[in-house]
Amino acid sequence: MRVFNCDHCGHLVFFDSVQCLHCGSALAFLPDVLTMAALVPAPQDGADLWRRRGARGSADHSGRLYRMCRNHTEHQACNFAVPANDYTELCVSCRQTRATPDLAEAAHRGRWMQTEAAKRRLYYGLARLGLEPALGRAGPVFELLAEVPGGPPVLTGHHGGTITLNVAEADDDERARRRIALGEPYRTLIGHLRHESGHFYWDQLVRDGGRSDDFRRVFGDERQDYAAALQAHYAKGNDLGDWADHHVSAYASAHPWEDWAETWAHYLHMIDLLETSASYATEVTVPGIYGAQHSRAVDPFATPAPDFDTMLRHLVPLTLLLNSLTRSLGQLDAYPFALAEQALAKLRFVHEVVRAAGAAAAEVAAAPPPPAPVVSSAIKKLAKR
Ligand SMILES: [Zn+2]
Ligand SMILES: [Zn+2]
Numbered sequence: 453m454r455v456f457n458c459d460h461c462g463h464l465v466f467f468d469s470v471q472c473l474h475c476g477s478a479l480a481f482l483p484d485v486l487t488m489a490a491l492v493p494a495p496q497d498g499a500d501l502w503r504r505r506g507a508r509g510s511a512d513h514s515g516r517l518y519r520m521c522r523n524h525t526e527h528q529a530c531n532f533a534v535p536a537n538d539y540t541e542l543c544v545s546c547r548q549t550r551a552t553p554d555l556a557e558a559a560h561r562g563r564w565m566q567t568e569a570a571k572r573r574l575y576y577g578l579a580r581l582g583l584e585p586a587l588g589r590a591g592p593v594f595e596l597l598a599e600v601p602g603g604p605p606v607l608t609g610h611h612g613g614t615i616t617l618n619v620a621e622a623d624d625d626e627r628a629r630r631r632i633a634l635g636e637p638y639r640t641l642i643g644h645l646r647h648e649s650g651h652f653y654w655d656q657l658v659r660d661g662g663r664s665d666d667f668r669r670v671f672g673d674e675r676q677d678y679a680a681a682l683q684a685h686y687a688k689g690n691d692l693g694d695w696a697d698h699h700v701s702a703y704a705s706a707h708p709w710e711d712w713a714e715t716w717a718h719y720l721h722m723i724d725l726l727e728t729s730a731s732y733a734t735e736v737t738v739p740g741i742y743g744a745q746h747s748r749a750v751d752p753f754a755t756p757a758p759d760f761d762t763m764l765r766h767l768v769p770l771t772l773l774l775n776s777l778t779r780s781l782g783q784l785d786a787y788p789f790a791l792a793e794q795a796l797a798k799l800r801f802v803h804e805v806v807r808a809a810g811a812a813a814a815e816v817a818a819a820p821p822p823p824a825p826v827v828s829s830a831i832k833k834l835a836k837r
């Protein structure tokens with residue numbers, strides 16, 4: 453993800469910031485324009501509205517008004533603003549959550565807040581790629597649940613447009629326990645959310661997008677028995693054979709659907725890493741006996757858009773640097789992956805699907821707006837979801 457600047461004083465701020473540490477401005481992320489902004493109160497008819505503060509010495513005259521997301525005013529759990537004319541009190545990310553654990557319990561509330569923070573990062577990544585929910589295209593619905601004594605287990609997964617996440621994954625000790633038990637080198641909240649969003653977008657972009665045959669040529673036939681495949685995968689224990697020659701992770705070898713979701717998540721990791729690297733104008737030199745290899749940051753959202761191979765040429769040295777830095781601090785590798793040719797071919801397939809979907813979304817956005825009655829009925833339908 454790119455770094456941001458306070459648009460009042462110019463100081464560096466981050467995606468999660470709620471206040472500029474330099475000039476004291478209240479900050480919020482504006483999802484309608486995908487940027488952080490300094491805001492000032494602009495109350496109207498008793499409503500707590502805000503407007504952009506604008507650069508120092510000048511005011512923002514766009515006149516656009518915002519509310520803070522209700523999860524900010526009630527729980528300090530969100531920094532997304534809501535355009536004042538929007539139909540709900542929750543921001544575009546929080547409104548996707550249909551179920552939360554019991555927030556009266558402090559431990560649950562903390563886990564839920566961490567999960568929502570990761571979910572906002574997921575929202576940003578998808579929106580940058582043109583995949584955010586829009587009129588005419590639904591987004592996933594989230595159930596963020598906690599297990600209660602005597603209750604049923606909460607299984608993280610995706611079913612028919614709903615993503616369920618066990619918020620215990622927000623606990624460092626619990627996540628580390630599962631990571632070790634399942635032999636996974638990488639297990640994070642954002643990783644889970646990106647993975648599950650992969651299942652959601654497989655339905656939309658592959659199955660409903662007429663790409664099933666192309667998908668099967670690259671990932672295999674997903675019509676094989678899913679439950680049996682998963683059972684067989686877990687029965688293998690640590691004896692998972694040559695998965696690394698074909699997949700981005702061991703779990704990806706369980707079934708073509710999981711292979712896609714793991715590869716999709718990896719693609720979102722890659723785009724985030726590259727955008728961050730471009731934001732800092734990173735240049736990496738990998739030293740070698742026969743000469744050094746230089747690599748300059750590639751912005752995945754540059755115009756014209758870089759192709760897959762160009763992005764990959766920077767990703768590899770970047771991850772070498774990243775792992776060397778984390779090892780310097782005695783931490784585990786931040787990027788514990790090594791991608792073989794076949795895994796890269798799958799990643800390239802995801803790239804092509806995402807690019808095509810992004811281009812189609814941009815075309816829809818550029819088209820003239822539909823007549824008013826159609827819009828309002830669509831909003832009502834969305835509000836009922
Ligand atoms: Zn500032
Ligand atoms: Zn929110």
Ligand SMILES: [Zn+2]
Binds near residue numbers: 648
């Ligand atoms: Zn999955």
